[in-house]
Amino acid sequence: MTAFKNIPSTLSLTFALTMGALTFGATTLSVPQAQAFDDHVMARDMETLFVGATVLTMDGGTVYDKGYVRVKDGVITEVGPMTGPMTVNNVRVIPSQGKFIMPGLVEAHGHLPFIGNSLRDTEEVMFLYVAGGVTTVRGMQGNEAQFGLRDRVNSGDLLGPNLTLGSPSLHGGRVKTPEEARQFVRQYKEEGYDLLKVHEGLSFDTYMALVDEANKQGIRFAGHITDTVTVEQALDAGQDTIEHMDNYVAEIMAVPEGERDAKMAELVAMTKAKNGWIVPTDVLFQRFFDPSDAEIARLDELKYVSADTIAGWKRRHESFVASFRESPEQGKAYSMWRKKLLKALADADVNILLGSDAPQVYSVPGFSVQREMEGMQDVGISIADILDSGTHMGGVYSNEAYGLIKAGYRADILLLDEDPRQDLSAFRALDGVMVKGYWHSGEEIQKRLNDMADRYAKDK
Numbered sequence: 109m110t111a112f113k114n115i116p117s118t119l120s121l122t123f124a125l126t127m128g129a130l131t132f133g134a135t136t137l138s139v140p141q142a143q144a145f146d147d148h149v150m151a152r153d154m155e156t157l158f159v160g161a162t163v164l165t166m167d168g169g170t171v172y173d174k175g176y177v178r179v180k181d182g183v184i185t186e187v188g189p190m191t192g193p194m195t196v197n198n199v200r201v202i203p204s205q206g207k208f209i210m211p212g213l214v215e216a217h218g219h220l221p222f223i224g225n226s227l228r229d230t231e232e233v234m235f236l237y238v239a240g241g242v243t244t245v246r247g248m249q250g251n252e253a254q255f256g257l258r259d260r261v262n263s264g265d266l267l268g269p270n271l272t273l274g275s276p277s278l279h280g281g282r283v284k285t286p287e288e289a290r291q292f293v294r295q296y297k298e299e300g301y302d303l304l305k306v307h308e309g310l311s312f313d314t315y316m317a318l319v320d321e322a323n324k325q326g327i328r329f330a331g332h333i334t335d336t337v338t339v340e341q342a343l344d345a346g347q348d349t350i351e352h353m354d355n356y357v358a359e360i361m362a363v364p365e366g367e368r369d370a371k372m373a374e375l376v377a378m379t380k381a382k383n384g385w386i387v388p389t390d391v392l393f394q395r396f397f398d399p400s401d402a403e404i405a406r407l408d409e410l411k412y413v414s415a416d417t418i419a420g421w422k423r424r425h426e427s428f429v430a431s432f433r434e435s436p437e438q439g440k441a442y443s444m445w446r447k448k449l450l451k452a453l454a455d456a457d458v459n460i461l462l463g464s465d466a467p468q469v470y471s472v473p474g475f476s477v478q479r480e481m482e483g484m485q486d487v488g489i490s491i492a493d494i495l496d497s498g499t500h501m502g503g504v505y506s507n508e509a510y511g512l513i514k515a516g517y518r519a520d521i522l523l524l525d526e527d528p529r530q531d532l533s534a535f536r537a538l539d540g541v542m543v544k545g546y547w548h549s550g551e552e553i554q555k556r557l558n559d560m561a562d563r564y565a566k567d568k
């Protein structure tokens with residue numbers, strides 16, 4: 109880590125924002141460019157001040173057209189409109205006029221490197237999340253190496269998102285009895301995971317034992333709806349989040365065609381009434397069904413992934429398509445119902461978290477949540493609701509202070525050149541990302557992306 113160089117740490121200055129210029133004491137200067145600041149990760153021991161941006165706080169719709177945000181020790185300490193001269197001591201200033209500030213994105217269903225991954229792959233996955241604007245990942249399949257990753261991110265040693273750690277998968281292959289379920293719950297709680305990852309194949313009794321023990325131990329449980337449990341039973345059990353929407357679609361498609369709309373409406377109303385939380389990960393599923401060559405060519409971010417990885421994704425996709433080869437019509441219907449359901453859930457104001465299930469099948473970490481947001485827009489969800497889902501709702505779900513630009517909240521901040529309220533493509537050109545007070549300039553991020561693209565281009 110390189111200390112901030114350009115402004116002496118003893119500097120004290122008074123400035124006012126006046127029509128695109130900063131007044132330093134008596135002297136009016138044109139606004140310094142972001143490049144004037146160190147391109148490396150800046151230590152966060154110094155106070156940071158963003159000045160002059162349009163600040164989308166995501167806090168009840170409050171926007172400051174010419175706002176400032178102050179950060180210290182990884183926490184937002186102040187946010188508000190620029191109203192006149194401000195006195196600041198020992199601060200680094202990030203000029204932000206004409207730009208947009210919003211909270212970093214929360215990837216509610218991400219995957220983190222596995223133990224066998226090389227150090228380079230591990231560090232690249234963590235970096236890609238941040239490069240795509242993701243400042244928090246809820247890791248939905250754990251292993252013990254992730255505790256070390258989380259420590260490295262927290263200490264600033266590793267450029268990566270904040271991590272919420274799900275446990276190793278609890279599925280029928282390894283959890284066969286209620287007593288085993290209880291043992292795993294106690295073990296994972298003890299080991300320090302933030303939540304339990306529920307998966308397929310649990311017997312009903314095993315699932316209910318898991319639920320009971322999780323409640324006793326005070327640990328959350330989330331994930332798939334296991335095969336023996338209905339959507340209603342999972343909601344009644346208090347499952348924290350329901351991933352992928354696939355059980356919903358299965359229940360819809362299990363009834364005769366003419367009754368499916370009614371079934372969908374019933375499930376949506378029930379989910380709202382029982383305060384369920386859904387992580388749709390729809391873009392991944394749509395891509396499983398229909399990744400046309402044009403669609404894949406559109407995914408510019410694939411250049412940041414090795415040829416080997418892409419070949420693996422291609423094989424995985426082909427085997428999935430093969431499983432629907434007998435009934436392509438059913439695949440189409442499934443895809444259509446997913447879209448209808450996503451829109452209906454949003455219309456009913458069900459809690460939806462942004463999640464993309466990266467990295468897999470053409471979903472590149474960080475960039476895939478941008479694709480998920482595009483997919484949400486395609487089905488007719490408003491940009492305002494999409495941004496809320498990807499920021500504010502993440503903090504509401506976790507009951508932690510992040511996801512808003514607000515005093516006392518974790519300093520997870522995106523600086524964008526374009527207005528994301530106008531066009532979600534604004535996330536394609538980030539001007540900088542702050543993770544828990546660690547600042548990464550857009551230039552630093554782009555340089556590393558370019559290096560990765562160059563390296564991977566060699567074997568493509």
Ligand SMILES: [Zn+2]
Pocket residue numbers: 217218219248465
């Ligand atoms: Zn997943």
